[in-house]
Amino acid sequence: MKKKIVVLSGAGMSAESGISTFRDAGGLWENYDVMQVAHIDSWQTNRDLMLKFYNERRKQLASVEPHEGHKIIAELEADFEVVVVTQNVDNLHERAGSSNVIHLHGELTKACSSKDKECVVDIGYNEIHPGDQAADGSQLRPFIVWFGEAVPEIERAAFEVSQADILIIVGTSMQVYPAAGLIHYARRGIPIYLIDPAEVNVPARVEVIRKTAGAGLALLKEKLVP
Numbered sequence: 001m002k003k004k005i006v007v008l009s010g011a012g013m014s015a016e017s018g019i020s021t022f023r024d025a026g027g028l029w030e031n032y033d034v035m036q037v038a039h040i041d042s043w044q045t046n047r048d049l050m051l052k053f054y055n056e057r058r059k060q061l062a063s064v065e066p067h068e069g070h071k072i073i074a075e076l077e078a079d080f081e082v083v084v085v086t087q088n089v090d091n092l093h094e095r096a097g098s099s100n101v102i103h104l105h106g107e108l109t110k111a112c113s114s115k116d117k118e119c120v121v122d123i124g125y126n127e128i129h130p131g132d133q134a135a136d137g138s139q140l141r142p143f144i145v146w147f148g149e150a151v152p153e154i155e156r157a158a159f160e161v162s163q164a165d166i167l168i169i170v171g172t173s174m175q176v177y178p179a180a181g182l183i184h185y186a187r188r189g190i191p192i193y194l195i196d197p198a199e200v201n202v203p204a205r206v207e208v209i210r211k212t213a214g215a216g217l218a219l220l221k222e223k224l225v226p
C-alpha cells in the first residue's frame with residue numbers, strides 16, 4: 001500500500017505563479033482592507049467592491065500557470081497517495097494534475113447563492129455582476145469562505161491530516177485558524193516538513209526547509225522518492 005502524503009498549502013505556493021500572497025510586503029492585505037473585501041459583515045454594505053475584488057482575482061487566475069512546485073506535488077501521486085489541503089482559492093493544484101484537492105477557503109471558479117452556500121455553480125473565469133442571480137433568486141456571490149464564516153471542509157481536512165504518513169506544509173504563514181491548527185492532527189512521530197523562505201512559527205519537531213516552494217519541493221522530492 002502506498003504511503004499517504006498530505007500537503008497543506010497556502011498563498012506562498014501560488015506566489016511563483018505570479019499570484020500575490022496576503023501578508024508579505026506588497027501582499028494583498030497591504031493594498032486592500034481585509035475587513036472591506038473579505039469579511040461576511042461587509043457583504044450587505046460593500047457588495048459591489050467585494051464582487052470587483054474577486055472578479056479581479058479570477059481574471060488574474062486565468063492569466064497564470066502552475067509552476068514546477070505544483071507539478072512536483074502532482075507527480076508524487078506516482079509513488080504516494082496524495083491529498084492536497086489548500087487555503088488557496090485558485091485552481092493551480094488541479095491544473096498541474098493533482099487529483100485530490102480540498103479547498104478550505106473556497107474556489108474562485110465557483111459561485112454560490114448568498115442564501116445557501118451549498119447552492120454552487122461553476123463560473124470558470126467569468127465575472128459576477130450585481131444583479132446576477134443564483135437558482136434561488138438571491139444575488140450570486142463568490143464561493144469563498146470569508147472571515148466570519150464557517151469552514152465546512154475543516155473536518156474532512158483534519159481527518160486527512162490524521163491519516164497522513166508524511167505531512168508537507170508549504171507557503172503559509174500559519175496565522176489563520178482553523179487551517180493553522182491542522183498540524184496538531186498529525187500522528188505523533190510522522191515526518192513534518194515546512195517549506196517557506198521566511199520564518200514561520202511551527203513546533204520544534206517540524207523539519208524546516210527555508211526555500212521557495214519550487215526549489216523546496218524539488219529538494220524534498222529527491223529525499224522522498226527513491
Ligand code: APR
Nearest residue numbers: 010011012015021022023087171172173174176198212213
Ligand atoms: N514559496 C513558498 N512560500 C512563500 C513564497 C514562495 N515563493 N513566497 C512567500 N511565501 C510564504 C511567506 O513567507 C508566508 O509565510 O508564504 C506565506 C504566505 O502567507 P500568507 O500571505 O499569510 O498566506 P496564507 O497563510 O495562505 O493565508 C491564509 O489568510 O487572508 C486569508 O483566506 C486568506 O487563505 C488565506 C489565509
